[in-house]
Amino acid sequence: MKGTIEWQIATVTALRDETSEVKTLTLSLPNWTAHRPGQHYDVRLTATDGYSAQRSYSVASEPERTGEIDLTVERIGDGEVSPYLDDTVVVGDRFEVRGPIGGYFVWDRSIDGSLLLVAGGSGVVPLMAMLRHRASAGVGTPAALLYSARTYDQIIYGAELDMLRRSDGLRLTYTLTRAQPPGWKGYARRIDDAMLREVSANLGGEVLAYVCGPTALVEVVADGLERIGLPAERIRTERFGPSGT
């Protein structure tokens, strides 16, 4: 029996706007332990009268960064915890977290084969932890990211992904489903089988796919990956719906 994953009090040491609706919080942890990329932490907020709320957020940072983690949080309009984290929190604030949690939607350098990552919206967060770990650990695992966003402005980590594309051999593909900037030459439609076939072509090795995003996207992508020949046991999914507030 493993020990209990205890609550600890995290201190916010940095805040960064990723998009108009998405913010990254850097948390310093007194009892930091290395996570596996893809894992999440639970956050617990407590009001003065003892009322409390909990939610789970994926770790965005790589485990090579010791003592702290990044959580990237999308503000859900009628949510309870995400508006607090995105709008109220300032550097120096403290709140309770526990983790890391989760043992299936994880990837690290010990896993062979090539990496096919498919993200919808803020579903890119746990996949970013995998890509940052891959870069930081200097492993040569072939990797492709297909990232579906509504608009160019809603792409999270755009500059860093572009850097990983140039310097780290990441095969990076965006599809912008709602609006595209002038002169956009990339995909401009919802993910389909043809797109999956194109982004995964000649990736090399045995492909392991991680798909994270809204339920509708994950259903389409997971089914599509099976149709283009990936066995179900090599497709790992994480879904979030409107309730992931």
Added chain:
Amino acid sequence: MPQPFITRGFVGKRQDAGGAAGRIPPGQHLVKDFPVLSAGPTPRADLRTWTFRIEGLVKEPAQWSWDEFRELPAQDFTKDISCVTKWTKLDTHWRGVSVDVLLEHVDLDRSAAFVTAFSDGGYTTNIPLPELLNGQAFVAYEYDGKPLAPEHGGPARLVVPQLYFWKSAKWVRGLRLMERDQPGFWESLGYNNHGDPWKEERYSGD
């Protein structure tokens, strides 16, 4: 209980749960929709070859085809359900066959104490046998008056509403009776072996 750590500036959205306040386990919040959580692609079962089995520590295994399963006496169930990812949904409406009815078709060995539910796609989950008995658990094939959708576990899923919902195996194809407890899929990957929402048994060691 240690003193709770107050979060500066947090008020929270108090849900007007009314009489339901006592029905929301600790750390959970109410939802109106029905989120989907699965570890992999959604299996699509062929009802012509679908079977449901009771096996393991029984004198003779029992097996039903889809048509045979639909002939079994069914009941309507209205249950509150809680997912370890923090959502709780009240008064969900199901139709299916209680595990008690299924077990009437086998002679249980006296040593049977635990159950592994197994599913299309290889998913498994473990439950102590007593927690499946006396009307507590059922195999559902309708949700809200309609056939259970594949992403919610259709054609049939186990429903064990008093435990976190990962115990309610989607795409269930049978129950294996065992003498010893055998951790299932999530139970082997950091989640609690038992999963009682009222005790907040979310993760290993809770």
